[in-house]
Amino acid sequence: MDWTADLNRTFFSHPGRGHRPTQRQPTPSLQPVGVSSGRIVRRRINRDSPPCQPAFVAPSLALGRQLRYQQRQPHTRRSDAAPGAAHQASFMTGFIQAFHQRASRALGQHFLTDQSALQAIARDTRAAPGRVVLEIGPGPGVLTHALLQTGARVVAIEKDRRAVEFLQTTFRDMIGDDASARLTVIEGDALAQPPHALLDGVGPQPWLAAGNLPYNIATAILTLFLTDAPHFERWTFMFQKEVAQRLVAQPNSKAYGSLSLAVAARTDPLLIRTLPPGAFAPPPKVDSAVVSFSVRDTPRLDPALLPTFERLARAAFSKRRKTIRNSLRYGLSHLTPEALDSLLARANVSPRSRAEQLPFDDFVALTLALHDLQAHADSNAAPPSD
Template sequence: MTDTTDLPPPSAPRFDPHALPPLREVIARFGLDAKKSLGQNFLLDLNLTGRIARSAGPMASVTAIEVGPGPGGLTRALLATDATRVIAIERDRRFIEALQDVVDAAQGRLSIVEADALTVDPETLAPAPRAIVANLPYNVATPLLLGWLARIEAYVSLTLMFQKEVADRLVAQPGSKAYGRLSVITQWRADARVLFNLPPRAFTPPPKVDSTIVHLTARAAPEAAEWRVMERVTAAAFGQRRKMLRQSLKSLGNAEALLEEVGIAPTARAEEVDVAGFAALARAVQAREDAAPAQTHQAP
């Protein structure tokens, strides 16, 4: 027998995000001023939050996980989709009470988790299929993304808002100024697609930069490489991106031999190497490290 404890009754009406009090009224009622220290900028236009929710794709049978719901604009939009459940992670306690009206209206489909998203593994919150849809606080967007990319196959998709400069880096190609470590790691693990931009005036208070919605799905056949080694190689390479790789990769040991082994010119710079090249470097570094203990115990 199917357990329907967490599902709304069959006769429940479709969730209407406009049936609740306006978001500006909620903010005024609970005194929810945006905290700069938490990277808070509220998106109050339900047409825009609806567009973001729809851009995540089909949500039937999927649990939508949101980070930083704030007053609940995107939360309402996600509940208006066919998502089985919505789980919102919020560290600012002020919003827990403010979201109670949405919890009640959702009839069992919305759960609020009071926690810092940097310390929460979304996989523990809901069984697959699950998707993350979030207007990320800018000050933690990159570390959150990197954490999810390491296990992106666990998600149907990630539909995330970044400041435009970060979004440009996610999809940048070799040879461009925006191409860097984040570009390599993202494109190694995921297919990333820029969907649309949002101007500062769409938010309260307006940020100083444009924002961009990006849709990411797990790459079907990523280049073979270990996560920790790929992180080390890209950190070394882009940590001194103006230098030739034979210099910037010295910390990995005998950089010239390493580069020659994988067919990359020692005089190349990090921004000239594609994802496949970095994965080859990571495999070579890993092979060298795996062989090191055996060499240590060889008789002289």
């Protein structure tokens, strides 16, 4: 046993450096009092007794402690700090003071305060001069600030009137409705209209989008963007970690499902990074993740077949523990057993396989086969022409 390392952890732990400081126990406990024969000697003390100090400290440990203090980075004076970093820090301080105690639980507000994550979202969105970025739910504008620093024009839609007023005050020199304005703030609900309706006549297409989405409406907003995908080049959103894993899931995984297929039909998703609750104010109860969606130049499926594709995917995953045949029998109850067997045979899919085992191409084949069956049934049901 390396007793020097044990002693070092016991007596030289510092808050904020990866170790939890030694805390006094509410009941009598064993406290270290020294070193004897290569091990820590402990004795029982009362709760009110002062903490004991080590009777002996190896010189090498004391020297190591001194070297660690010497290796710390020197304090950066205000005059030596980069102007951009100082401005970002002051902006973050003002943001926390203004909104940390005012976040609305009803609106699902958890404001991102991690500067590196904010910069990563702005960078991955590909925001640049001459580009237009639609931001969903800017809140007090911390991500808005990062997007504006790239030189892009930002159109932000916010439902919380307090945040709208805060944005109008903070960015008053950039806000306007004309073509020269760097920032346009819209007070409204992002779910009330398709995303492209917010950007009609604003800059060239395809557009970009970003946002720290409220978790209670994140999937609904994503669905709107998937429908509006042809108008956008890419978007980068914050999700609950569990939802983010479903968005990028691959076959033969528990997270793989109908949402994974809907995303893969239109975009190439990529999980950028995960964030702990402490990266937000106030902190949520779950971990979060940033996901980037790059819209495919060539769709993997005819857009006219997307409704059929999504309906079939939902039916296939409605009974995850059952075979694909039994799942479709419940989800597509209008099909007869004979039609269902014909559907699987046309798509060359084994009826004993499960939905989570099927890759995207198998669902495309099932969609085409279902479309053909429906077209054939409709032609037989049509009344004969005179």
